[in-house]
Amino acid sequence: MGVACVACSGPATDGTVGLGDVTGCEIGAPLVGAAYDIAKSRFAFGSTPTEDDANGFVRWVGVDGVVAIQQSGGELGLLNATAPEATLPDWNGDQIALASHVTAYFAGFGVSSCQVATANVHSGSGGQTIALVRSVDGINVVESLAYARFDNQDQSTSEGLYWPAIPADAVAYARAFRDILADPSQLTAYKAKLPADAQGDGVVNLHHTSSSATSPFAAAATYDVEPSAGTGDLGFGATLSFDAEGNPVSATW
Numbered sequence: 001m002g003v004a005c006v007a008c009s010g011p012a013t014d015g016t017v018g019l020g021d022v023t024g025c026e027i028g029a030p031l032v033g034a035a036y037d038i039a040k041s042r043f044a045f046g047s048t049p050t051e052d053d054a055n056g057f058v059r060w061v062g063v064d065g066v067v068a069i070q071q072s073g074g075e076l077g078l079l080n081a082t083a084p085e086a087t088l089p090d091w092n093g094d095q096i097a098l099a100s101h102v103t104a105y106f107a108g109f110g111v112s113s114c115q116v117a118t119a120n121v122h123s124g125s126g127g128q129t130i131a132l133v134r135s136v137d138g139i140n141v142v143e144s145l146a147y148a149r150f151d152n153q154d155q156s157t158s159e160g161l162y163w164p165a166i167p168a169d170a171v172a173y174a175r176a177f178r179d180i181l182a183d184p185s186q187l188t189a190y191k192a193k194l195p196a197d198a199q200g201d202g203v204v205n206l207h208h209t210s211s212s213a214t215s216p217f218a219a220a221a222t223y224d225v226e227p228s229a230g231t232g233d234l235g236f237g238a239t240l241s242f243d244a245e246g247n248p249v250s251a252t253w
Helices: 015-020 095-107 168-181 184-191
Strands: 002-006 058-061 065-069 075-079 116-124 127-136 145-150 156-162 202-208 219-225 240-242
Touching: 095 116, 095 127, 095 145, 127 168, 168 184, 168 202, 168 219
Parallel strands: none
Antiparallel strands: 002 116, 058 065, 065 075, 075 156, 116 127, 127 145, 145 156, 202 219, 219 240
8 A cells, every 4th residue: 555645744724624623732621522423424325324223333324335433433434345436536636635625524523623733645446545644733643543535426435533532631741741752861861761672763642542331431642662673572563652651551552
């Protein structure tokens, strides 16, 4: 899968993106979340969708595809294998225009433009999918997602949205953690607390879980670093995470 980045210094936007400019990036405030609204959906159902709920999902089913919404609010839209919309060309061949279009689509569900750091283009056999990267003041919110691929009939043929609210205390912790490590002397002192395989370049990220009936929502900031090659069972590429005191964080986000 090819990956490109459009407007990496900020979101690709057009005049409609202001719909998503709601509070949520101010100092001391929580990050406002976004919620999928079936009335605003442009998914390629192929027919008027009907509601068919089962196994904890709210499912909207059409002849060509389905949108499923989890208890957490996470949404996924998938076409059937034989859906004719899957063979249609992209909405636009211009990646900047595509990024702007998808950003505006998710703004309609409440995705604040101040929380969109980049709009990445993922090119594959099914067309070009735009994936928004969520962040606040340069701190990425790793598990949040908002992505869609639009065909030339302005229908989404693949999409996903999970953009939960992040509590103010977790956001404040992330900002403070990041600011401390921006001081070279503080970073040196901090890394002295970390194991030998975590001495590479790292970054402070915000993480969150997906809530369910048996697992409450949780969010936290960690310092994430890729371990050096040849570090035993973890192996290269298994991200190591630590809290502000240098203690390992083993939560599975």
